[in-house]
Amino acid sequence: xxxxDIVNExxxxxxxxxxxxxxxxxxxxxxxxxxxxxxxxxxLRGFGSFIVKERAQKTARNISxxxxxxIPAHNIPAFKPAKTFVGKVKSNVx
Numbered sequence: 001x002x003x004x005d006i007v008n009e010x011x012x013x014x015x016x017x018x019x020x021x022x023x024x025x026x027x028x029x030x031x032x033x034x035x036x037x038x039x040x041x042x043x044l045r046g047f048g049s050f051i052v053k054e055r056a057q058k059t060a061r062n063i064s065x066x067x068x069x070x071i072p073a074h075n076i077p078a079f080k081p082a083k084t085f086v087g088k089v090k091s092n093v094x
Contacts (some may be wrong), residue, residue, distance in 0.1 A: 036077045048081040 009027055012016040032050050035042050042050040057073045081089075 039075065044046050044082075046084055048079055048084055048085055052076070053078045053081055 003025065007018055007022045010016070010025070011021045014021070032042050034084060036050060036052055039052050041052060044050075052075050052085050055074050058071050060071050061067070062069055
């Protein structure tokens with residue numbers, strides 16, 4: 001499912017114009033990205049949490065040059081689904 005599909009589904013189910021729904025969905029995504037960029041987690045009860053995970057510094061290998069490189073510590077965004085969300089997905093296994 002793409003963002004356009006989500007916008008169409010919401011528009012059909014609510015009766016709100018597609019352009020208005022698209023602006024709302026994009027504003028939501030920008031809000032989540034902005035919060036995560038500021039190291040603030042986003043919690044949506046019954047859906048899940050968008051969280052910032054910290055990755056420690058580590059040593060890796062560049063196989064083509066046969067050298068070691070150091071990957072610095074950094075933050076990455078992650079999503080942790082709510083228990084009800086996971087339960088609904090698990091119950092629909094075919």
